[in-house]
Amino acid sequence: MNGAFSPRHAGFTLPEVLVGAAIASIVFAALAVGAVSLQRTFAAVEGFGTGQRDQMRTLDYISRDVRRAKSVSVATSPAALTLRAETYIDPASNLPRSPMISDGGITYGGTTTIIYSLSGSNLVREEKAQRLVVAHNIRAFTPALVAADSQQKTVNVTLSFASPMKWRSDAPTSVTLQATSTARN
Amino acid sequence: MRLKTPRLNGSALVVVLLTIVILTFAAGTVLRMSGARFRYTMQAGAWQEAVYSAEAGANMAVAALRDSQWAGWQDGTGASVSTPPRASSTSPPPAADLRIHKTLLKDTAEPGGNEHAVIVTMDAPTALRDTAGQWYRVRATAAAELPGSRRLGYEPGLFMEDGSRQNAREKLRRFSFFNDFSVGLLTGRAQAVRTIEVIIRPNARNPWVRALTLRNKLTMNGGGFVDSFDSGDPTKSTNRLYDLAKRQSNGDVGLVNSTGSNLNDNFVYGDLAYTGPDVLKTDNVQGTISSPFDEPINPVLRPTWPVINLNPGIIDRTMTLTGGPAGAPARFKVSEVKLNGGSSLALRSHAPGEESYIEVWVTGNMTTAGNAFVEIPAGVHVTYYVEGDIKVTGSTFINRSNIASNLQINGVSPASGTNTMHVSGNSDFIGVVNAPHYDLTITGSGDFSGAFIGNTAKISGGASVHYDEALGSVGGRNAAAFSVVSWVEDAR
Numbered sequence: 001m002n003g004a005f006s007p008r009h010a011g012f013t014l015p016e017v018l019v020g021a022a023i024a025s026i027v028f029a030a031l032a033v034g035a036v037s038l039q040r041t042f043a044a045v046e047g048f049g050t051g052q053r054d055q056m057r058t059l060d061y062i063s064r065d066v067r068r069a070k071s072v073s074v075a076t077s078p079a080a081l082t083l084r085a086e087t088y089i090d091p092a093s094n095l096p097r098s099p100m101i102s103d104g105g106i107t108y109g110g111t112t113t114i115i116y117s118l119s120g121s122n123l124v125r126e127e128k129a130q131r132l133v134v135a136h137n138i139r140a141f142t143p144a145l146v147a148a149d150s151q152q153k154t155v156n157v158t159l160s161f162a163s164p165m166k167w168r169s170d171a172p173t174s175v176t177l178q179a180t181s182t183a184r185n
Numbered sequence: 186m187r188l189k190t191p192r193l194n195g196s197a198l199v200v201v202l203l204t205i206v207i208l209t210f211a212a213g214t215v216l217r218m219s220g221a222r223f224r225y226t227m228q229a230g231a232w233q234e235a236v237y238s239a240e241a242g243a244n245m246a247v248a249a250l251r252d253s254q255w256a257g258w259q260d261g262t263g264a265s266v267s268t269p270p271r272a273s274s275t276s277p278p279p280a281a282d283l284r285i286h287k288t289l290l291k292d293t294a295e296p297g298g299n300e301h302a303v304i305v306t307m308d309a310p311t312a313l314r315d316t317a318g319q320w321y322r323v324r325a326t327a328a329a330e331l332p333g334s335r336r337l338g339y340e341p342g343l344f345m346e347d348g349s350r351q352n353a354r355e356k357l358r359r360f361s362f363f364n365d366f367s368v369g370l371l372t373g374r375a376q377a378v379r380t381i382e383v384i385i386r387p388n389a390r391n392p393w394v395r396a397l398t399l400r401n402k403l404t405m406n407g408g409g410f411v412d413s414f415d416s417g418d419p420t421k422s423t424n425r426l427y428d429l430a431k432r433q434s435n436g437d438v439g440l441v442n443s444t445g446s447n448l449n450d451n452f453v454y455g456d457l458a459y460t461g462p463d464v465l466k467t468d469n470v471q472g473t474i475s476s477p478f479d480e481p482i483n484p485v486l487r488p489t490w491p492v493i494n495l496n497p498g499i500i501d502r503t504m505t506l507t508g509g510p511a512g513a514p515a516r517f518k519v520s521e522v523k524l525n526g527g528s529s530l531a532l533r534s535h536a537p538g539e540e541s542y543i544e545v546w547v548t549g550n551m552t553t554a555g556n557a558f559v560e561i562p563a564g565v566h567v568t569y570y571v572e573g574d575i576k577v578t579g580s581t582f583i584n585r586s587n588i589a590s591n592l593q594i595n596g597v598s599p600a601s602g603t604n605t606m607h608v609s610g611n612s613d614f615i616g617v618v619n620a621p622h623y624d625l626t627i628t629g630s631g632d633f634s635g636a637f638i639g640n641t642a643k644i645s646g647g648a649s650v651h652y653d654e655a656l657g658s659v660g661g662r663n664a665a666a667f668s669v670v671s672w673v674e675d676a677r
Contacts, residue, residue, distance in 0.1 A: 106671035131346040184672030
C-alpha cells in the first residue's frame, strides 16, 4: 500500500511544466516591465517634486530680496541679478537697526549686495561672500528689467529647469517658469 | 485509509497576505511622499500669504495717518487712540505709551480657509523728523496658519557652494509648528510668520489752507478785516474777484507763537488758532478760537536749478520775459528787481493760448515805486524767489487772470534773522506769499487777495485780507497725505 504515497505520483508532466514555465515567464516579464515603469514614474515624480520645490524656493528667495531692494540691476553675459538692500539687521547684535533720514529717504546705516548667478547647473545666491545653492539642474537663468517700469525696479526672472523625463525622446528638455517682482523702495 | 492533506494547501493565504503587505508599504510610501510634497506647496503658499497680510497691515497704518482712521488702534495700556503716536527717542520697541498698535484677524470663513493674524505697531522716532514733519515707523508682523500636519514639507537641506550644509528652514521660511513666537493670536497652531518695517513720510503739504499763517505775532489796526471768497465759484466771487456781497467765512488765521498778537477787535471772518499767550482783543473773531496751533512751517530754500538764464542780470527798466511750458519753465536769475517811475516788467507766454511758466530768482531786493508795474497776462504763471527785502508800492502786480496761484512770491529764508516785506498803495494784490521769515507790513487801502505765510504781519490803514478758497485745492486739498519711503523685511 505504500505505493500510493510514492513521490513519483506527485510530479508534473512535461506539458504541465512547460505551460507553467510559460505562464511564470509572462508574469515575471509583466512584473519586470511594471517595476521598470514604476521606477521611471517614481523618478519622474521625484524629479518634478524636486523641481517644483526648487522653483518655489528660488522664486521665494528672489521675490523676498527684490521687495526689500533699493536698486535692481541685471547682467546678461554671464546672467546675473544684482540687488542692493539696506542692512536692516545688525549682524553684531542680530537686532533691527534704527532708521535715519538721508537724502529724502531712509538708511539703516549700511547696504548689502545680493547677487544671483549660475554656477554650472546650480543657481547661487551670494551675500557677504556666502554662496548658497538655492536650486539645481538649471539650464538657463534670465533676469530682465521690465521696460514698462521707468524706475527700473521691476524684474522678470525666467528659469529653465532640466526635465526629469530624460528617457522620453518626445519629452521637453526643460521646464521654464517666469516670475515678476517689484522693489518696494 | 484516509490520505494526508498536502502541507502546501495554505500557501495561497500567505501569498495574499504578503501581497497585501507589499502593496500597503508601496501605498504608504506613495502617500508619505506625495503628502510631503503637498505640505511643501501649502506651506510655501502660506509663507507667501503672510507677507501680503503684513503689507495689508502697513497699508492700514498709512490709511490711519492719511484719513485719521484710528478705529481699533490702541496704545500700550490698551486705551484707544485717535491721533498718531507722540515722538519717541528710543529704538524699537519704544515705551508703551509712545507706541500704538492694531490687531487684525482674518475670518476663516473667507476663501482660503487658513487663519491669518496681523499686529501693526507704529511709533514716531525723533530722528525721523524733518521740515516736512514727523515720519512714522510701522512694523507689521503677520502669521499665516499652516494647513495640514505639523511637519515640514519636502524640504531637504541646502548646501553652500563649498559643500557645507545649511538648513533651509533657517535660511528662508522658518516655520513655527508648535510655538507662537511673535503675534500671539494663533497660539497652538503651526504658522508662517513674516515681519516687515515700513517708514511713512508726510508729503509736502499744500500751504495755502488759510488766510494768514504766521510763525509769530499778528497785529491789526485801521478797520481792515480778514475773510474769504472762492475765485472758482461764481456764487462766491464775481469775475473771479472778491465781492463783499459774496463774502465767505473761511478766512482762518494760524499763529505758531502768539506772543504780542493783538487784533484790536478787527473782524476775522474765520477761525483763529494759536499757540502761546492769549491773543488780545478778539471779540470780533467770527469763527472759533482754539489753542494750540501746531503746524510745521517749512523754510523756503534757495533754488537749485540746473539751468539758469542769466540775462538780463538785473531788472531795472522796462523789459519783457518770456515763459516756457510746464515741464520746462523759463528760469531767470537776477541780482535785483528795481522798477521806478513808469517802467514795467511784462511777462509773456511762450506760445499764444498756452499756459506758460516763468520763475525769477532775485538774489537781492525787490523794489517797485511810483507807477512801475509788473503785468501778468492770463495763462502766465510766475513764481519769484527773493532773497532780500521786498517793497512794493502802487499797483505793482497786475494779475490779469485774477487767479491768486498764478502769482507766487517766495521769500527765501535767510541764514539768520528775518527780512521785510512792505506792501503799500491803493491797488489790490492778487497772489500768494510764502515768506516764513519775513515780517509783513500792509498799509494803505489796497486789499490782499490770496494767502500769506510769514513771520509776523502788521495790517493797518484799512487794508483787508481775503483768502481765496480755490487755493485749498492747489496740489490737492488733503494737506496730510503720506507716502511709504522705505520697505524692509526682518529676515532673521
